[in-house]
Amino acid sequence: MSESGWMDGYCILFIKLNLWKERNYKHKCTQTYLLHHRQKCFSLNVTRQINLPFTLFNSLFCFLFFLFPVGSRPILSSTPLQVLLYLNSWYFAAFYLAEILIFIYKGVLLPYPSDNLVLDVVLLLLFLALETLRIFYGQKGNLCERSLATCVSLFVLFPCAALAMYYLLLQTFVLRLEFLLSTMLLCFYALEFLLGLLSISAFSRSKVY
Template identity: 40%
Template sequence: MLLYLSGAYCALYFLATLLMIMYKSQVFSYPHSHLVLDLTLLFLLGILEATRLYFGTKGNLVEAEVLLATSLVLTAASTLLSVYFLLWQTLVLWADSVLSAMLLTLHSLEAILQVAAIGAFIS
């Protein structure tokens, strides 16, 4: 169930972050190279999230440890990108901080449950 919630939230996060980057590029002086970097990392995050959620859902349904472990590794990579958008992007607005903190919370909960599920599937 948490994977479905995360899927909906990731779609919202992607759209909101994309709109905020567009807003920041219009209102603030946003260097072009940083804009390209932020957009590239955002689209990478979107692709990574879709792949992670697919492997997590599929691994949960068929009780496959390898698929869940792959999803766990992708969760770690996605967490790094979330931290980038929380702390290191060119301009961080308050809304960016709130959205990224919520995404990190979901990643943490999912990682804990994935480790527990892998342990249960192995034994």
């Protein structure tokens, strides 16, 4: 056999040997990975089985603790008042947007005196500031059980109700939509006034200021 034949045979044998080593190495790596993965899954399952009763017990204890607080005074905040204030904030946003569009409509299509239009727009801006202040102090006083903040909210409610009555009856042109929107807003004010008085009475009896 020539020298080139021996070299070719040697190269082929060397390539096969390397392929066999590489295949054997990959097989060992795969077995090692599977063994490590099984051990990890087994340890996780054991840990979960051990920690599951403790997790359930802690969850049940926290639920009972918050459901039946021990050594704490009763909660005096009014849930209906808080819900009404939250709904009122969204309703007033819709009311304000509707009033802006209505004023644009009346200013373009109706013979609206310029002085009256400016007055109504300025009062609408004042209405926004007062209503924001009223809802802020109402929610703060109710959640923190503070009589002073709730009293401030009820005090600001009177000018807000007066402005709602103005847009209901006294502005230059009153549309039917404005009449309905202002009436609904006054219903919110009446309910919040009654619930605010009850909350102030409850806070005062507990001497929280």
